[in-house]
């Protein structure tokens with residue numbers, strides 16, 4: 231009861247309570263300076279520095295809570311959003327929780343392509359997405375009866391073929407280790423997914439929601455870029471700035487040495503090795519690269 235009173239006027243932000251997305255979500259919240267202490271027995275944590283409360287929920291339930299407007303914001307896989315078929319706004323691709331929802335069959339069996347599964351038994355935790363896929367494959371209208379039988383299980387889906395309850399499964403694959411260990415191979419990708427920041431279509435706290443979105447965007451940008459500083463003769467700038475154009479533009483400052491400049495520019499982390507090699511070849515020296523801990527673009 232006391233906690234319920236504390237929730238008044240707070241933006242509710244739904245995040246996965248456990249599982250594959252949990253650690254990354256907490257890291258993202260910490261990086262966004264959303265401060266909270268989660269008590270082990272409670273699935274609600276009041277934020278200590280913003281009028282916000284985190285609601286820890288199963289990843290699969292988050293689209294419903296956000297879609298019904300109970301929570302203004304949520305983080306979950308876009309697979310869960312499409313499975314729930316709710317009306318939410320996907321605000322940001324968070325670049326983690328990347329995997330594929332795939333049709334898998336026993337590696338030593340006769341089933342080689344999806345069409346052979348028509349009329350067979352399929353087990354999945356994603357029965358809506360699987361149904362929509364087979365409706366298309368069978369050429370029937372949404373909601374019309376299917377020849378294919380689709381059954382729900384909540385976890386350990388990969389065991390279904392070995393246990394004789396399914397001819398094929400539709401399950402998530404990242405490294406492929408689970409699929410391989412279960413003696414399965416994939417024959418089709420139904421969906422590629424990653425974690426998203428999602429919002430309600432009718433948020434109760436739109437201003438704070440925008441602030442949170444900007445903070446998270448800042449953390450994502452900081453993760454993607456590094457800051458590259460170097461010195462160079464002014465005459466080499468045209469070639470050098472092609473390599474380091476910056477996000478908006480590079481900062482070029484005069485050095486206390488005639489005809490030399492210092493350049494500061496954000497570059498994508500994934501390219502930094504190649505860019506440093508090229509900068510050196512084009513006459514740059516004293517090249518330094520710094521991690522960005524946070525930013526607001």
Ligand SMILES: Nc1ncnc2c1ncn2[C@@H]1O[C@H](COP(=O)(O)OP(=O)(O)OP(=O)(O)O)[C@@H](O)[C@H]1O
Nearest residue numbers: 248249250251288289307309310327328329402404
């Ligand atoms: N192997 C994986 N690699 C990357 N992302 C994944 C993986 N498995 C699941 N996900 C993502 O995480 C979401 C939640 O899946 P997860 O298996 O963690 O669910 P859960 O049932 O809530 O947790 P648990 O498995 O602990 O019961 C999925 O909908 C998907 O978006």
Ligand SMILES: O=P(O)(O)OC[C@H]1O[C@H](OP(=O)(O)OP(=O)(O)O)[C@H](O)[C@@H]1O
Nearest residue numbers: 250385386402403404405406407408409
């Ligand atoms: O391709 P991989 O890297 O092996 O990952 C795939 C597995 O990860 C997920 O399950 P998880 O391990 O989260 O547990 P669950 O089966 O209880 O959902 C998913 O359901 C697969 O089983």
